[in-house]
Amino acid sequence: MKIIGIITILLSGSIMIYSTLDFPEWGDPLSPANTHLSVYYIENSMPDTSVPNIVTAILADYRSYDTMFETTVIFAAGLACFLLLRNFRKKKKEYSLYRHIPTGVTLKIKNSADLADDTKLFQRIDSTWVPFDLVTRTASGLIVPFIQIFALYVIAHGHHSPGGGFQGGVIFGAAFILFAISYSLRESLKIISEKTAVILSCVGVMIYAGTGLLCLLFGSNFLNYGSLAQILFTDPVSARSLAILFVEIGVGLAVAGVMIWLYYNISSSGKYNQGL
Amino acid sequence: MDFFVILLMLLGALFFTGGSIGIIRFPDFFTRLHPAGKLDTMGLLFTMASCSLYNVNDFNLNNFLVSLKIIFIVAFIFITSPTATHAIADAGLRAGLVPWTKKR
Numbered sequence: 134m135k136i137i138g139i140i141t142i143l144l145s146g147s148i149m150i151y152s153t154l155d156f157p158e159w160g161d162p163l164s165p166a167n168t169h170l171s172v173y174y175i176e177n178s179m180p181d182t183s184v185p186n187i188v189t190a191i192l193a194d195y196r197s198y199d200t201m202f203e204t205t206v207i208f209a210a211g212l213a214c215f216l217l218l219r220n221f222r223k224k225k226k227e228y229s230l231y232r233h234i235p236t237g238v239t240l241k242i243k244n245s246a247d248l249a250d251d252t253k254l255f256q257r258i259d260s261t262w263v264p265f266d267l268v269t270r271t272a273s274g275l276i277v278p279f280i281q282i283f284a285l286y287v288i289a290h291g292h293h294s295p296g297g298g299f300q301g302g303v304i305f306g307a308a309f310i311l312f313a314i315s316y317s318l319r320e321s322l323k324i325i326s327e328k329t330a331v332i333l334s335c336v337g338v339m340i341y342a343g344t345g346l347l348c349l350l351f352g353s354n355f356l357n358y359g360s361l362a363q364i365l366f367t368d369p370v371s372a373r374s375l376a377i378l379f380v381e382i383g384v385g386l387a388v389a390g391v392m393i394w395l396y397y398n399i400s401s402s403g404k405y406n407q408g409l
Numbered sequence: 410m411d412f413f414v415i416l417l418m419l420l421g422a423l424f425f426t427g428g429s430i431g432i433i434r435f436p437d438f439f440t441r442l443h444p445a446g447k448l449d450t451m452g453l454l455f456t457m458a459s460c461s462l463y464n465v466n467d468f469n470l471n472n473f474l475v476s477l478k479i480i481f482i483v484a485f486i487f488i489t490s491p492t493a494t495h496a497i498a499d500a501g502l503r504a505g506l507v508p509w510t511k512k513r
Contacts, residue, residue: 263503272492276485 182373184292192297193377197356200380201341203299204387208338211391215331218403231255232262250319266315273315280308288385292374298384302337305385306392318401327405330394337387344379414463421455424448437509438501446494450486457483 157164178190192200229248231240234256242248250257288301313321325333345356353360358376359369367375397405431444461476 263499266496266499268492269496269499272488276488279485 181370182377183370184374184377186292186294188295189291189297189377189381193291193380194358194373197345197380200384201345201356204338204341204384207391208334208387211334211394214395214398218398220403230258230260230262232258269315273311277308277312280311281305284308284385284389288381289378291381292377298381299388301381302385302388303392305389306396309389309393310396313396313400318397318405322397322405325393327394327397330390330397332390334387334390334394337383337385337390340383340386341380344376344383348376410462410466414459417455417459417462421452421457421459424452424455428452438506439498439508442494442498442501446491450490453486453490454483 157166161167174187174191174195178184178187178195182190182194184190184194228241228243231242231248232238232255233240234254239258240255248257284301284305286301287296287304288298291297291301309321309325312324344358344361347364348357348360349355351360351363358373360372361376362369362372365372365375425448428444428448431448432441435441435444457479461479464476464479465472
């Protein structure tokens with residue numbers, strides 16, 4: 134079985150390398166991409182979409198299918214991680230550790246399944262538990278709102294500067310992961326539960342595909358945003374610009390949700406009851 | 410103006426050089442964190458101050474806003490970099506690393 138796998142990899146790899154021999158020279162000014170496609174994008178992206186950033190115009194409008202399935206790939210990656218790691222079986226734990234908060238004494242309690250996690254006097258802790266760290270928590274509490282605002286800026290400003298849905302979503306997810314690291318997994322699950330993270334990522338993908346479907350309903354091709362001018366009360370060019378913003382918001386939601394979901398699964402190895 | 414820009418840039422480079430030499434030359438984990446955290450933060454302050462000063466050479470609102478953003482970078486680095494160093498040192502101590510002493 135292993136030999137078959139190696140042979141398949143070698144064969145497909147050599148076919149790929151063989152096919153690159155037909156490629157045009159690196160940076161060849163006479164290649165088809167440089168004589169037809171790039172020229173079209175550079176000349177027409179502003180009058181077509183009124184988006185100054187050509188990269189955004191290409192990714193979210195001209196090659197919108199590609200970006201849609203990229204979002205789907207990220208969602209599938211989150212789903213694969215979930216299916217591999219999530220542990221649904223509630224294994225009976227032999228004991229749990231409870232910390233008495235006023236004295237700092239840790240108790241080991243057997244058959245602790247029906248005890249609450251947090252009470253006024255006792256707190257369930259992990260074997261990797263560390264005491265409250267004032268410096269880390271204060272600093273990350275100070276910095277997290279700024280990172281989130283920056284993430285929103287990156288998503289909303291993708292028309293004019295580098296950035297867009299993917300980058301903004303990752304920054305947003307990273308801000309929440311910073312919070313989860315400096316506090317604990319249980320605290321962060323209270324704010325964004327597993328369900329919320331999954332719904333967030335699903336809604337993101339659906340916003341993208343839904344924008345495309347809406348175009349279909351208004352009588353043009355899938356993801357041809359020009360026809361959305363009828364419901365946005367603008368001309369088709371500004372409608373494209375606005376629809377790119379919708380699509381970026383969808384991508385951002387999906388990526389942020391998947392980032393948080395991946396972090397939950399990996400940090401607690403799928404058990405969700407303890408971890409960082 | 411240019412004199413101050415060059416002076417600040419050189420000062421920043423001096424701090425960065427000190428930090429890099431310190432990371433290589435110091436004997437153990439905790440002492441190496443010291444130049445990595447402190448000197449880089451200080452070097453960043455000087456180099457970024459020099460950049461923002463150079464940027465407002467012909468003063469208008471646009472350049473002023475860009476310089477303000479550069480100053481914001483310094484402010485955030487001043488919050489995050491020492492915190493990160495603190496957290497790493499804390500984790501090292503909890504993991505059981507013994508601080509270096511000259512004679513055992």
